[in-house]
Amino acid sequence: MSDPLAGPGWLLGAAAPSDFFRDRSDGGCIQENKLFCPDWAIDNIDRYTDPTLQHLVLVFSAVAAGFLIAFGLAVLAHRHRALSSPFLAATGVLYTIPSIAFFFLLLPITGRGALTAIIALTAFTLQIIFRNITTGLRNVPPEVTEAARGVGLTPKQILWRVEIPLAMPEIIAGLRVATVSTVALATLAVFANGGGLGAEIVSGSNITFKTGIIIAGSIAILMAITFDALLLLTGRLLAPWKRVEA
Amino acid sequence: MIPTPVAALGLFGEAFQFVFQGQEAATGGVTVGGTGQVLDLAGKQLEVTLLALAVSIVLALPVGVFLGHHGKGEFVAVSAGNAGRAIPELALIALMAAAVGVGLFNLVVALAILGIPPILTNAFVGIRQVDRVSVEAARGMGMTDGEIIRKVELPLAVPTIMGGVRTSAINIIATATIAPLAGILTLGDFIISRNVYGDAGVLAGAILVALMALALELTLAGVQWKLTSPGLRIRRAE
Numbered sequence: 001m002s003d004p005l006a007g008p009g010w011l012l013g014a015a016a017p018s019d020f021f022r023d024r025s026d027g028g029c030i031q032e033n034k035l036f037c038p039d040w041a042i043d044n045i046d047r048y049t050d051p052t053l054q055h056l057v058l059v060f061s062a063v064a065a066g067f068l069i070a071f072g073l074a075v076l077a078h079r080h081r082a083l084s085s086p087f088l089a090a091t092g093v094l095y096t097i098p099s100i101a102f103f104f105l106l107l108p109i110t111g112r113g114a115l116t117a118i119i120a121l122t123a124f125t126l127q128i129i130f131r132n133i134t135t136g137l138r139n140v141p142p143e144v145t146e147a148a149r150g151v152g153l154t155p156k157q158i159l160w161r162v163e164i165p166l167a168m169p170e171i172i173a174g175l176r177v178a179t180v181s182t183v184a185l186a187t188l189a190v191f192a193n194g195g196g197l198g199a200e201i202v203s204g205s206n207i208t209f210k211t212g213i214i215i216a217g218s219i220a221i222l223m224a225i226t227f228d229a230l231l232l233l234t235g236r237l238l239a240p241w242k243r244v245e246a
Numbered sequence: 247m248i249p250t251p252v253a254a255l256g257l258f259g260e261a262f263q264f265v266f267q268g269q270e271a272a273t274g275g276v277t278v279g280g281t282g283q284v285l286d287l288a289g290k291q292l293e294v295t296l297l298a299l300a301v302s303i304v305l306a307l308p309v310g311v312f313l314g315h316h317g318k319g320e321f322v323a324v325s326a327g328n329a330g331r332a333i334p335e336l337a338l339i340a341l342m343a344a345a346v347g348v349g350l351f352n353l354v355v356a357l358a359i360l361g362i363p364p365i366l367t368n369a370f371v372g373i374r375q376v377d378r379v380s381v382e383a384a385r386g387m388g389m390t391d392g393e394i395i396r397k398v399e400l401p402l403a404v405p406t407i408m409g410g411v412r413t414s415a416i417n418i419i420a421t422a423t424i425a426p427l428a429g430i431l432t433l434g435d436f437i438i439s440r441n442v443y444g445d446a447g448v449l450a451g452a453i454l455v456a457l458m459a460l461a462l463e464l465t466l467a468g469v470q471w472k473l474t475s476p477g478l479r480i481r482r483a484e
Contacts, residue, residue, distance in 0.1 A: 100452075100455070101420075101459070104437055107445065187335065201337050207340045207344060209344070210341065210344050213337055213341045214337075217340075
């Protein structure tokens with residue numbers, strides 16, 4: 001690649017890399033790089049185990065960290081209303097910066113790797129979760145908190161026993177949006193050397209292997225749907241009096 | 247060669263220099279970076295983003311408003327937003343490039359696939375949320391359906407609709423960063439082709455992409471403010 005303006009040279013390599021040629025019985029499906037080669041998929045499905053697990057770790061760590069931070073910020077903003085706007089603005093900036101740019105803004109600080117990817121993905125989730133928690137807390141009817149005060153609950157008890165349980169549907173809705181988006185975004189972690197399913201899409205120096213793209217993309221979509229369904233169920237368990245809306 | 251104050255900034259200094267002066271490619275020979283190439287790639291990223299955003303708005307907004315006005319297709323409109331979030335951006339761009347082909351048209355189609363769902367869902371929800379009493383009052387005054395949409399529902403739905411447009415814009419500009427995978431060189435090329443631009447180029451690309459996304463978001467926030475009727479601005483501020 002002597003001319004940088006010619007674009008990423010590895011785009012131009014048409015054939016799949018040699019480590020994909022484990023299957024020889026599909027009548028040239030792989031050699032011809034057809035849209036989807038089921039025989040190859042069945043023979044090679046084990047190569048997706050590790051990337052899938054890495055992907056799970058990326059998503060779980062980012063959403064868990066994002067939830068803890070956003071929860072803390074939301075409780076603070078609920079207590080001191082003046083903090084609400086600056087928190088919203090700060091998390092808004094973190095949300096707006098594209099994750100792939102965020103990975104490399106962190107480059108001089110955390111280098112390359114899963115940690116960098118997790119930090120950037122966490123930053124992305126903050127606004128979504130923060131917004132939903134504050135909305136949920138704000139929507140608790142004042143009569144309810146008044147009544148709680150009337151029966152002698154302290155502000156702390158009101159928060160944990162009344163306001164947070166009543167805000168649960170919104171909190172879970174925020175977690176669902178954040179989690180599903182993060183599963184999709186985490187495919188980009190490959191650019192930060194963070195592993196995950198993206199590593200099976202931009203495999204080595206090649207992005208033209210269609211079957212691989214479809215398998216990795218499908219696993220990511222299935223993962224998003226599964227997380228979404230699990231959170232929906234959790235929401236129903238935690239707030240049985242109310243249907244959770246996305 | 248590097249002036250001392252810049253060198254003290256480490257990689258950030260080098261990135262700064264990459265943007266304004268350029269440097270020799272890591273592969274040797276030619277000079278890369280510099281304001282010329284930066285403006286070129288930034289222009290491309292903006293062009294691709296605005297094209298895809300325009301296509302998304304033109305396709306999704308009328309449908310969302312129509313469905314919202316008639317209260318039909320709630321399941322489709324709301325599910326679209328949920329399903330859209332689950333699409334892995336990298337797989338979408340890669341598959342588009344590998345299976346359909348590289349080039350501007352295909353890229354814009356792929357980006358619009360990401361851009362349409364939030365606009366569709368928010369347009370539906372925004373119109374639907376408008377107080378039915380206001381709509382009935384407008385009908386009582388003799389407004390036609392078209393007038394009700396233009397004069398009552400759309401103005402009241404501006405914040406929600408613009409929320410969708412902004413989400414969409416952020417998704418699109420972020421994904422336009424990996425457009426070089428689809429053969430269109432945007433600022434993401436600095437990030438993706440590290441073998442050419444080196445770490446200084448990668449960091450410069452990241453900074454430029456981040457600034458561009460923030461600028462777009464601020465601009466759209468400004469557009470939203472302009473589109474919101476003055477009476478509603480006051481109510482929202484309370």
